Amino acid sequence: MTILVIAEHDNQALKPSTLSTLAAAAQMGGDVTLLVAGNGCGAAAEAAAKAAGVSKVLLADNPAYDHEVAENMAALIVSMAEGYTHILAPATANGKNFMPRVAALLDVGQVSDIIKVESTDTFARPIYAGNAIATVQSLDPIKVITVRGTAFDAVAAEGGNATVEVLEQVEDTGLSRFVGEEMAQSDRPELTSARVVISGGRGMADSEHFHLLEKVADKLGAAVGASRAAVDAGFAPNDMQVGQTGKIVAPELYIAVGISGAIQHLAGMKDSKVIVAINKDEEAPIFQVADYGLVADLFTALPELDSSI
Amino acid sequence: MKVLVTVKRVIDYNVKVRVKSDNSDVDLNNVKMAINPFCEIAVEEAVRLKESGAASEVVVVSLGPQTAQEQLRTALALGADRAILVQSEDNLESLSVAKLLAKVVEKEQPDLVLMGKQAIDSDNNQTGQMLAALTGMGQGTFASEIKVEGDSIQVTREVDGGLQTVALSKPAVVTTDLRLNEPRYASLPNIMKAKRKPLETLTPADLGVEIKAHTKLLKVEPPAERSAGIKVADVAELVDKLKNEAKVI
Numbered sequence: 001m002t003i004l005v006i007a008e009h010d011n012q013a014l015k016p017s018t019l020s021t022l023a024a025a026a027q028m029g030g031d032v033t034l035l036v037a038g039n040g041c042g043a044a045a046e047a048a049a050k051a052a053g054v055s056k057v058l059l060a061d062n063p064a065y066d067h068e069v070a071e072n073m074a075a076l077i078v079s080m081a082e083g084y085t086h087i088l089a090p091a092t093a094n095g096k097n098f099m100p101r102v103a104a105l106l107d108v109g110q111v112s113d114i115i116k117v118e119s120t121d122t123f124a125r126p127i128y129a130g131n132a133i134a135t136v137q138s139l140d141p142i143k144v145i146t147v148r149g150t151a152f153d154a155v156a157a158e159g160g161n162a163t164v165e166v167l168e169q170v171e172d173t174g175l176s177r178f179v180g181e182e183m184a185q186s187d188r189p190e191l192t193s194a195r196v197v198i199s200g201g202r203g204m205a206d207s208e209h210f211h212l213l214e215k216v217a218d219k220l221g222a223a224v225g226a227s228r229a230a231v232d233a234g235f236a237p238n239d240m241q242v243g244q245t246g247k248i249v250a251p252e253l254y255i256a257v258g259i260s261g262a263i264q265h266l267a268g269m270k271d272s273k274v275i276v277a278i279n280k281d282e283e284a285p286i287f288q289v290a291d292y293g294l295v296a297d298l299f300t301a302l303p304e305l306d307s308s309i
Numbered sequence: 310m311k312v313l314v315t316v317k318r319v320i321d322y323n324v325k326v327r328v329k330s331d332n333s334d335v336d337l338n339n340v341k342m343a344i345n346p347f348c349e350i351a352v353e354e355a356v357r358l359k360e361s362g363a364a365s366e367v368v369v370v371s372l373g374p375q376t377a378q379e380q381l382r383t384a385l386a387l388g389a390d391r392a393i394l395v396q397s398e399d400n401l402e403s404l405s406v407a408k409l410l411a412k413v414v415e416k417e418q419p420d421l422v423l424m425g426k427q428a429i430d431s432d433n434n435q436t437g438q439m440l441a442a443l444t445g446m447g448q449g450t451f452a453s454e455i456k457v458e459g460d461s462i463q464v465t466r467e468v469d470g471g472l473q474t475v476a477l478s479k480p481a482v483v484t485t486d487l488r489l490n491e492p493r494y495a496s497l498p499n500i501m502k503a504k505r506k507p508l509e510t511l512t513p514a515d516l517g518v519e520i521k522a523h524t525k526l527l528k529v530e531p532p533a534e535r536s537a538g539i540k541v542a543d544v545a546e547l548v549d550k551l552k553n554e555a556k557v558i
């Protein structure tokens with residue numbers, strides 16, 4: 001059993017999703033190699049060498065892997081896949097982008113978004129927006145897997161002592177070219193790893209009103225999320241969307257404000273430890289999953305909440 | 310420019326599925342079926358490309374049971390020109406779908422393949438990337454904007470921290486995200502017209518693809534139920550509970 005884990009990083013450090021993926025790898029057992037591919041990502045590789053349970057770090061540092069372009073990432077991973085029984089990546093936008101490409105080039109299936117390791121070839125994963133959990137056995141010689149970060153407790157970021165090996169070969173397919181990006185700037189914690197998340201829905205009525213949430217978020221050290229309806233209405237940017245087709249979160253505390261609780265939204269947050277719902281409609285389905293429900297107008301409840309914490 | 314669009318027949322997104330009592334799978338008996346929402350967005354985008362003059366032909370393809378004809382007819386009513394059904398009553402995994410689609414691509418030679426980013430039944434999010442790999446095309450996944458400029462296709466992608474734009478050369482595979490567009494409703498005259506549009510039926514054998522199983526479904530279970538908690542009277546009680554009972558703030 002030799003497992004290759006593909007790191008998600010920001011060139012400086014590993015993202016928490018990588019540490020969760022390493023935890024899934026540890027449950028499968030065996031020797032773990034961590035691939036850090038990027039452009040100017042030497043520092044991330046140094047950090048990777050300290051992560052618990054990693055025996056070797058492979059560093060592929062080249063402009064070809066800038067922004068983890070899927071075509072080049074997949075070519076790189078496939079070129080070095082021989083000898084591994086499992087290839088794992090976090091189920092992030094990057095992992096979801098390049099991993100199926102890896103699987104197809106290796107002529108194997110992919111098991112997406114696993115939430116549980118049953119054995120070295122059997123995994124549980126949500127289907128139908130989390131309304132069912134499937135247990136699937138992979139029949140392929142190489143298991144290509146993406147891992148849902150919130151389902152595994154991160155391994156320690158410090159304490160390991162792996163060697164770093166530099167990969168000299170470069171895979172540049174020329175199939176796609178990075179043109180630009182518009183990244184949201186925020187000092188708040190990252191949505192998928194925050195301890196507290198407060199999300200707003202269509203009930204917020206206006207993007208201006210999102211600052212009511214933000215004030216509470218700042219007091220609680222929370223990340224801010226949104227329902228799709230709120231994103232569609234332009235109240236919040238797309239990367240804040242929580243749900244089946246947005247981000248999956250499982251914080252200690254999730255506060256849903258002016259969100260009705262559609263199954264697609266629940267799929268992204270119902271594994272949170274404590275759920276609070278603030279909604280003026282006492283029949284709103286969100287109350288069926290909330291530990292604490294407050295039937296109230298959010299425009300009075302949020303300022304009150306802000307002043308009482 | 311010729312556009313190939315994939316549409317999958319799935320459970321309607323408003324329906325909450327139930328797991329069969331023997332835990333073998335979900336129960337799809339007498340359940341309302343529809344076009345996968347992301348595929349509907351892909352059809353809409355293709356039709357808009359045609360309306361703007363950027364595309365000359367829109368071909369829709371579905372793989373699945375004979376009943377998937379219904380979803381193909383809906384896509385034709387939305388404005389696609391013709392349809393292909395690759396008929397198979399077996400459950401097709403994403404890699405098999407991608408292999409069959411690769412053959413359809415070989416036959417049809419599209420300049421752009423538009424697909425949904427994810428089927429809301431399997432929640433796999435794989436097939437587009439797999440097809441791109443098998444055909445050696447570039448991929449623009451999770452698209453919220455598509456611009457065709459000569460031989461290049463610019464795709465704005467929804468990524469974790471925001472938006473990213475990539476340029477692909479034709480032919481390419483693009484998968485749609487929710488904000489790409491808002492699909493239209495089919496009008497009655499268009500539904501009538503769609504009945505006369507061509508729909509070709511093929512089999513995996515016609516395409517020379519042998520279907521292989523890559524995974525085995527061992528069981529399907531309902532998720533852990535969350536029970537409703539309590540209603541609090543006011544903000545003060547809420548804060549008290551969060552501090553002293555749940556101890557999360």
Ligand SMILES: Cc1cc2nc3c(=O)[nH]c(=O)nc-3n(C[C@H](O)[C@H](O)[C@H](O)COP(=O)(O)OP(=O)(O)OC[C@H]3O[C@@H](n4cnc5c(N)ncnc54)[C@H](O)[C@@H]3O)c2cc1C
Pocket residue numbers: 200201202203204226227228229230241242243244245246247257258259260261262263264265268278279280281284296297298299322346347429
């Ligand atoms: C393929 C597909 C994928 C999807 N993926 C996602 C996803 O990932 N995430 C997601 O969230 N959705 C997703 N959706 C959309 C989902 O089905 C719902 O439409 C959406 O979640 C509704 O958002 P909402 O709860 O904010 O809006 P609504 O359902 O309109 O609810 C608004 C709520 O606000 C309350 N309210 C209004 N005013 C006030 C006030 N003053 N004070 C207090 N409460 C108030 C109302 O009572 C109501 O309950 C998806 C849909 C499809 C088809």
Ligand SMILES: Nc1ncnc2c1ncn2[C@@H]1O[C@H](COP(=O)(O)O)[C@@H](O)[C@H]1O
Pocket residue numbers: 315316317318345347348370371372373401403406423424425426427428429431432433434435436437
């Ligand atoms: N059986 C199918 N028929 C047509 N298109 C499909 C089929 N399976 C998957 N697709 C396409 O691939 C996309 C992603 O599916 P998946 O990888 O299963 O999440 C879907 O949105 C469809 O556009």
